[in-house]
Amino acid sequence: MAVREFALPDLGEGLTESELVAWKVAVGDTVQLNQIIAEVETAKALVELPAPYDGRVARLFVEPGVTVAVGEPLVAFEVDAGEAAADAPVAPAAPDAAGAPAPSAGGLSADGREPTLVGYGARPESGARPARRARPGLAATAPAPVTPAAAAPAPSTTATALAERPRATPPVRKFARELGVDLASVAGSGDRGLITRGDVQLYVDQHTTDSAGPTVEAGSREKRIPIRGVRKATADAMVRSAFGAPQATVFLTVDVTPTMELIARLRERAEQTEARPGLLSVVAKALLLAVRRTPEVNSRWDDAANEIVEAEYVHLGIAAATPRGLMVPVIRDADRMTLGDLSGAIRSLAETARAGRTAPADLSGGTITITNVGVFGVDAGTPILTPGEAAILAVGAVRRQPWEHDGGIALRQVLTLALTFDHRIVDGEQASRFLADIGRILADPASVLTLV
Template sequence: MLKVFKLPDLGEGLTESEIVAWYVSPGDTVTLNQHIADVETAKAVVELPSPFSGVVSELHQPTGVVVHVGEPIVSFDVADAAGASPAPADGSAPAAATPEVREANLVGYGPAVERGGRPARRARPGSPAAPVVAAAPVAVTAPPVVVVVAPESTPVVSAGERPRSTPPVRALARDLGVNLETVTGTGPDGLITRDDLRAAQVQPAAAAGAVGTMPAAAAAATSARESRTPIKSLRKLTAAAMVQSAFTAPHVTEFLTIDVTPTMDLLESLKTNRAFADQRISILTVVAKAVCIAIARNPSVNTRWDDAAGEIVQFNYVNLGIAAATPRGLLVPNIKDAHGMGLSALAGALADLTTAARAGTTTPASLGGGTISITNIGVFGIDAGTPILNPGEASILAMGAIRRTPWEYRGEVALRQVLTLSLSFDHRLVDGEQGSKFLADVGTILANPAMVLTMV
């Protein structure tokens, strides 16, 4: 029985996704919940599990194509109602039919789950370079499996095994025109890194293990005077969100330059404190905590303008967004209920957020529901800016670079560690007085951490 799998609704109001990679080919036998593809939404790269057990009949969309929700992407030959199973491509005996029930997995659809428990996750079969049919579906016959005999010093890779890499690395490989199958990974357990790709682009012969020339796509890119990239996925969403925010919410930005030497001294002392021995407490961690404390005293900065309902929504919790620059573009995942966390918990949450953003595993759920955001432009050596509000939020705080600057200190001029804070807010929700008091509270905590005792 032929079953057509259509692109599911992945939630968060997303209507389209790009096929990043296929891990199956026509003729492959797949199991329930097996990872068959990576799809990139405007917010995250999502692993797509198979909703059926059976044999892959057709791949309706090639990699790199943007597909709308509800469009067919893959067909399966599955067991019919009488229990007959499809014949695998290798001619082996079909597996016995198993009753199926539905269980939600991704938002919008749920694959069937075998009774008696969730099946174990299997290794990803296939390769990103596996043959894919054109947009107009045609019958494709599975290619024969070829075993390559390599020298003893070279590990043997089976035809069904794909190079180990993360979705952002695979995307960079496509941009550079580098074939992942020719790259030797230097990361943990042979993981291919971005540096491996750049090395392969500069010295393709060494990366491939044979004498050759630069890939055609890479050569064309280096000689072209200009290049064009389709506007899609994260960049498209970011652009739309920034335009909406900039031309809907009346932005006001205020600046405050402060001496944060006491906070930097505090961070140094925490390194030798046994309670924080395993924690990386950074200036961003302290600013995040200061923002949560200041919000309790100035709640108007933690609100939302609901135009449709004609209401101002006051959040009695803090989902703290942290702007993150990733290979896919700007993301603003948020730390849920940050107001209830201490420094250690915030440090751990920030580390998890950063790790997920760099690995390209940030989930759509972590990107929604933010109430206020922080952006750390100081890591790029920038002192101050006018950040644009994350849509649906009333405020965003930008941290500048910390610099040793001549500063008045106890009646004299001394070199002190100085930081500039930039606060943008929606003037419909936050008056100048309220925004100024909030910014002053954050600055007071950073200039003299002991002042927290007078605020809580």
């Protein structure tokens, strides 16, 4: 048997680190190739990591809640010696005294680079990897090889002071800093002495009268939520967008009674069972048709090249509210889809996003976005542009209300649309024309949508 380490793979899309959310295996478990062994959360999505080969789990290097850099080891496996020599990933090598990586005993891929997890992007051609960061409770030097008889070697006496810090996850360390608590004074109740948030709070509760440091009221009625993962990425993107491009919004209220009647008719057709169109898919189709006359809304501003880049395709982003925050998965080449195909793609995309299984590659590359605020009972809103895009359309709730119709007043189904646009790329006339085109299609969809 041989021992091989599995490091956090390159997940693509420029992602350099991930937080380990949960282990699906434990030390001693036997795993098979492609069996899911862990879940990690990137700034874009929750990602499942499969086992790179058959073997037995010998050691878990990282605890849930810890942020890990690409290339940093996650788990060690005991594998068949023949299989390991043939195609196993190479364990990260410890640097020698001069700072150069030590020779590796494992095998490399045919081109001399470490293999990566299938489907998650290629390693840089240089083979460079981020420096391994010391983690609480782990030696700063490379871990010693693991053997079946010693899955957890004793801590090295040469470990740095950083590695000797009390063991706690980054959120707990942040919580302790905010309360002015020295973790060296806190007893850990977690696995192998891990200090938990509850341990920190208990310490604070027991020392609230200590005048040497800040006092904290026991039983605080505030809840502190770490800003990380999708929430942090969304916040950063919205700040960049709001202050990086001059944005303006135009509104249009439309009688969509004909659209709602068309949807009802299409839903009754047996062949539409798997991809029955809803309002969002019809609005999306109307937007895709309107892009043809106003392609400026499907463009982006390239600061580096001092150019406006107009896409001849439409990668449609659909903003989706999920338990982990706002996501904008993308439907590639949506302009080539029929209404039924588009409806099915939107439904599949939403289900995947809510389950937290959207691949990072599917959360980037959009050219224009739709956000459906109407599902929350909201009539209208002023959406913020997705960074790198020139327009975003907000769809409000459909309301039954009195409306002018055929020279009189009738109870009609009315919808408000809001279009936010980058005023560097799209001017007011273009934005208004684009929104009016969408409105005209929704007011009389049968004459247009049945032909495409």
